[in-house]
Amino acid sequence: MIIGLTGSIASGKSTVSKMLEERGFPIVDADRVARIVVEPGQPALEKIREAFGDEVILEDGTMDRAAVGDRIFNDPAERKKLNDIMHPAIRHEMLSQRDAHFDSGAKTVVMDIPLLFESRLQHFVDKILVVSVTEETQLHRLMERNGFSEKEARARISSQLPISEKEREADAVIYNNGTKEESEKQLDRILESWNAAP
Numbered sequence: 073m074i075i076g077l078t079g080s081i082a083s084g085k086s087t088v089s090k091m092l093e094e095r096g097f098p099i100v101d102a103d104r105v106a107r108i109v110v111e112p113g114q115p116a117l118e119k120i121r122e123a124f125g126d127e128v129i130l131e132d133g134t135m136d137r138a139a140v141g142d143r144i145f146n147d148p149a150e151r152k153k154l155n156d157i158m159h160p161a162i163r164h165e166m167l168s169q170r171d172a173h174f175d176s177g178a179k180t181v182v183m184d185i186p187l188l189f190e191s192r193l194q195h196f197v198d199k200i201l202v203v204s205v206t207e208e209t210q211l212h213r214l215m216e217r218n219g220f221s222e223k224e225a226r227a228r229i230s231s232q233l234p235i236s237e238k239e240r241e242a243d244a245v246i247y248n249n250g251t252k253e254e255s256e257k258q259l260d261r262i263l264e265s266w267n268a269a270p
């Protein structure tokens with residue numbers, strides 16, 4: 073079985089992903105893969121330099137994530153330009169990690185994909201698990217975790233589909249406004265109802 077774990081920025085996907093990892097599920101993490109495909113020497117990084125200019129590359133040759141973030145979260149055309157470069161590379165690496173887990177005998181693989189709906193990847197997974205929070209909690213946690221101003225946080229939130237739309241298409245939803253323990257209980261109930269074992 074493939075579980076697609078999604079939600080919105082700072083809704084708690086990594087928190088739930090950690091709980092799944094503790095239960096022995098192998099995780100393919102799109103955000104982590106997105107860092108691998110732009111390491112120095114990777115073709116995607118060269119394309120980013122060509123498309124966005126030398127000002128988004130740091131002196132040590134790595135991508136300036138803050139500079140790229142400022143550009144893409146404030147401009148849909150810039151965001152599309154980056155997505156068009158990075159998403160094919162991310163998809164390729166994620167599928168190869170997924171296959172490796174199944175080849176090693178996993179029964180269930182979790183794919184943590186923040187943009188599962190935005191990138192229309194629903195057909196890649198068997199069950200969609202959405203981690204949801206109210207917009208107020210999301211804004212508060214995002215500002216606190218990243219040290220963003222309200223404007224910076226809102227730009228990121230509005231770069232994604234509203235979480236209510238994601239909930240509608242989910243097979244199950246974890247409401248992560250309460251404590252992590254409360255979310256953990258919801259997770260265990262969902263895994264049991266799906267008969268999901270690692």
Ligand SMILES: CC(C)(COP(=O)(O)OP(=O)(O)OC[C@H]1O[C@@H](n2cnc3c(N)ncnc32)[C@H](O)[C@@H]1O)[C@@H](O)C(=O)NCCC(=O)NCCS
Pocket residue numbers: 080081082102103106136137138140141144151154155158162185186187231232
């Ligand atoms: C823009 C970048 C450099 C900002 O880096 P930064 O370290 O500040 O953030 P990080 O990578 O941890 O992402 C945080 C969250 O931002 C959101 N996000 C990232 N990219 C996008 C995007 N293109 N569109 C909408 N939301 C996005 C996701 O919810 C993600 O979990 C980085 O997010 C990136 O390379 N994005 C493009 C690749 C991508 O689409 N990743 C999303 C998962 S496939």
Ligand SMILES: Nc1ncnc2c1ncn2[C@@H]1O[C@H](COP(=O)(O)OP(=O)(O)OP(=O)(O)O)[C@@H](O)[C@H]1O
Pocket residue numbers: 079080081082083084085086087088103186213214217248249250251252253255
């Ligand atoms: N139930 C909770 N109670 C309190 N804080 C929480 C809870 N769940 C998550 N957090 C905190 O909220 C922040 C966002 O959570 P997390 O990093 O798991 O979100 P995410 O969906 O993975 O974000 P991103 O899309 O940016 O990767 C983190 O600082 C995390 O520690």
